[in-house]
Amino acid sequence: MQVVYQRCAGLDVHKKSGVACVLVSQEDGSVHDEVRTFGTMTADVATLSTWLREQQVECVAMESTGVFWWPVFNILEEDGHAVVLVNPPHMKAVPGHKTDVADSTWLADLLRHGLLAASFIPPTAIRELRALLRYRKTLIGERAQEINRLQKVLEGANIKLAAVAPDILGVSGRQMIEALATGEEDPEILAELARGRMRAKLDLLRRALEGRVKLHHRVLIRSILQHTSFLEEALAPLDQEVERCLAPFQAQMTLLQSIPGVSRTAAATLSAEIGVDMSRFASAKHLASWAGICPGNRQSGGTRHNAKTTNGNVWLRGVLGEIAWGASHTKERAFGARFRRSARRQNKYKAVVAVMHHVLIVVYCVLREQTPYRERGPEYYAPQDAQRKMPAHVRYLEELGYTVTRTPKEAA
Numbered sequence: 001m002q003v004v005y006q007r008c009a010g011l012d013v014h015k016k017s018g019v020a021c022v023l024v025s026q027e028d029g030s031v032h033d034e035v036r037t038f039g040t041m042t043a044d045v046a047t048l049s050t051w052l053r054e055q056q057v058e059c060v061a062m063e064s065t066g067v068f069w070w071p072v073f074n075i076l077e078e079d080g081h082a083v084v085l086v087n088p089p090h091m092k093a094v095p096g097h098k099t100d101v102a103d104s105t106w107l108a109d110l111l112r113h114g115l116l117a118a119s120f121i122p123p124t125a126i127r128e129l130r131a132l133l134r135y136r137k138t139l140i141g142e143r144a145q146e147i148n149r150l151q152k153v154l155e156g157a158n159i160k161l162a163a164v165a166p167d168i169l170g171v172s173g174r175q176m177i178e179a180l181a182t183g184e185e186d187p188e189i190l191a192e193l194a195r196g197r198m199r200a201k202l203d204l205l206r207r208a209l210e211g212r213v214k215l216h217h218r219v220l221i222r223s224i225l226q227h228t229s230f231l232e233e234a235l236a237p238l239d240q241e242v243e244r245c246l247a248p249f250q251a252q253m254t255l256l257q258s259i260p261g262v263s264r265t266a267a268a269t270l271s272a273e274i275g276v277d278m279s280r281f282a283s284a285k286h287l288a289s290w291a292g293i294c295p296g297n298r299q300s301g302g303t304r305h306n307a308k309t310t311n312g313n314v315w316l317r318g319v320l321g322e323i324a325w326g327a328s329h330t331k332e333r334a335f336g337a338r339f340r341r342s343a344r345r346q347n348k349y350k351a352v353v354a355v356m357h358h359v360l361i362v363v364y365c366v367l368r369e370q371t372p373y374r375e376r377g378p379e380y381y382a383p384q385d386a387q388r389k390m391p392a393h394v395r396y397l398e399e400l401g402y403t404v405t406r407t408p409k410e411a412a
Contacts, residue, residue, distance in 0.1 A: 003113060009023070009108055012110070013040065018100075020036050027205050035101055038113075040068065048072075055192055058082065059082045059111060061107050063086055084111060085118060123284060125245065128189070129246065133242060146227055157217040181225065182218075183218065225318060246268055252276040258366070259363065260330060261322075261323040270363055281364070295310075324356040331378070332377065339352065
């Protein structure tokens, strides 16, 4: 088997320690191996990096085991080592002989012969942006959970505010709920706290705010309001830091926002999850496969069967779903036409996935070509080609029991 790296290393990294195996090809064709155990503290990893440089290692391979590979990868990347991060299922060794030394040796041997596929690791600036946006998404999700809990408490207290107010934590709703938490129970007084358009619903508000609020309800309401305020305050510095990290990518942000359904937050998330350099992916199909927005391969006996979408980047799938759902409800857009065409043949959920795939392909092309999105219109997915449509309609009528004779209109 061809040897790709004459000097390479495999790292089996764990929480507190790891094992490094260096393979060096000799002139007579044999291989010399040296194994060392190292700690995962910063000083220990720095010592490992120095040892790898002394061994003149060309490339280092390591598994992506949880988050334990992060500290090792950070130091090796800073010191200029070529690091290949590997998906664990791609390098499973022979079962029954699994030790830390065996894993590191097997990893180094696979790397030596070029049998490992490197995982996609974006540049440092993109990784920083990704960490901020993922945490921001988590905080927004926690705030939504707290609002749902608050609505549950209000329902338990016979307060039907959610049936009248579109947002129970809007300006009017928050004042009413804060008054409830302090002990106010008079529906007339609570309803008078309404502001703006909510004052047109005073009669409904009086009926909705007549409840049975007890002491434990008020304790829960106060706790939920405090936690919600804390989450809202935590978002402000995050947004400022995100804007700072986005400064070098303003051109790409403008291009992405030219796509229907892509807001500034969605454009930032797309940039953080796939980067802005599309040369990392061989084609748009490779990007769709990496993201898990395409069917899996399931073939047996020469027959291809239906297969679910593959496992991919859940954060990217989430933002693509939001974009696709908004863009699919447009009338004069190609995304909407694609959704309606797929929904007729399958169902709306599979149609949304089809639009997600379409959106991702557009994102790839926009970033690769560095040109804004050009709308093709709904006619792009609804061609008026009679020769293409005729067989399907004829077959449908024949299934209903009719004999179809096709006569052109001019001849008739």
